[in-house]
Amino acid sequence: MIEVDGVTFRYEGSGVNALRDVSLELERGKIYGIVGPNGSGKSTLLRLLNGLIPHFYRGEMKGRVLVDGVDTREASVAQLSRKVGLVFQNPEHMFFSETVYEEVSFGPKSIGMDPEEIRESVKWALEEVGLWELRERSPWSLSGGEMKRLSIACILSMKPEFLAVDEPTIGQDSLSKESLSQIFKRMRGEGKGVVIVTHDLEWLDELGPDVVFVLRYGVVISRGGPREIFSDIRNLATNGLIPPYRYIVDSLLEVG
């Protein structure tokens, strides 16, 4: 379980707190959606989960984050990467290998897996995202959707218990979005916790998250099941978020 306990964080050189007294609990086998307008602290929250904050990003942090009871301050990002895998928004930032296969094996090698285990987990990760057939291709020759799935495979191959994903649907077509949904649902089925930061509420609604958090100015302003959160159209709209289409229709019908 991941426990974020009263965390306030301000980046070095910034005058405002990116997060303010945020507390939440994330469990295995569930999908969590984190939504909010730009600058609301969503990405900062993700960086907290795998220890990039406070190990890499400098700033002032109050409160604590516990991953399976371990304070992220007391474990390195490398150690935490076995528990929480963070998938970044832009997959291009991580690719440097000649082939897809080598790229996916980088993480397992970094955390010191056995050779046999590496082969097994790379194959499993590539099959999970449907890229096993493309394993000999260069990561740079892939399409945008394939690159996104490859970046997820790169993290999955380390077998983390939690998968934290930053804006997975940006620049993705509807087919790619659908295959991302399938991957995340399978992860949930396999007992992993999935944390997704997104603006794309339509897609998030189709994915069917268990809990949704709404962030604004670094504060969790509301939390609850998707129906409860998405049907509060006024709350979403005032936070610059477009509610899922079916909830807008429901609301119009109610008014009508």
Next chain:
Amino acid sequence: MLDPMGMVEIFRTQVGETPYSKLNPLTKFILFASFIALPLISASLLMQIFSLVAQIPLIILSRSERRVKRSLKASLLFIVILVVLNYLTTHSLEFSLAMVLRLVSMIIASAIFMTGTSPAEIGDLLTKLRIPLQITFSFVIALRFIPVLADDVVMIITSQVSRGYELEKGSFLEKVKRLVPILIPMIIIAIRRGHQLAEALETKAFGATEKRSSYVVYEYGRGDWILLIYAAIIIVVGLMVGTLTPQFQLLPFRY
């Protein structure tokens, strides 16, 4: 101690509304050039202290205290290396300190200039100085892209660290080798950005005419004149300080 991102901060232009940023770019450039030249007039410690103190009004006017502090903090390792090397070669602590203060003065002058001057202003300034557009534009673009690439590097490092990669492991040589997963994506992203930029410039008809027109008119206000006079006084006083104080023998260890 080593903070490469902090060093990049020196080149990150970040124009806020300050009395300094409202000055004519030429004034800002003259002030910058004066404060780069001032510590070079003489190698005396007094001269370097004078150069530092003379910049205080500009730090206040440009509200760049935070950036100056960060730039100096980032350069701390180089400052220490400089003191040690100077002391080992000259055996003069005073000379070593003077050389470090000279470097610090120049870092502060650069930090102030970059805090209050946008790349566009620097471009206009260079054009006014009749430097060919190709050179001006390349320079401005380079300046403009330093922070963009710096942000990319941060994202690349955090991506690889999140994959369990440890940059700080092993000996110095191993650490250099461990930079490969950072450098390759950085080079590829930089080339891609360059290509996109070239396409964007083509679509905006860059280079269609020999002489580009400009609608921005920079005027001289009272602040400009006051600071130009200040720069002149500083240089004159600096020259006097340079001649009054006993000179160091530059590189005395050779004698």
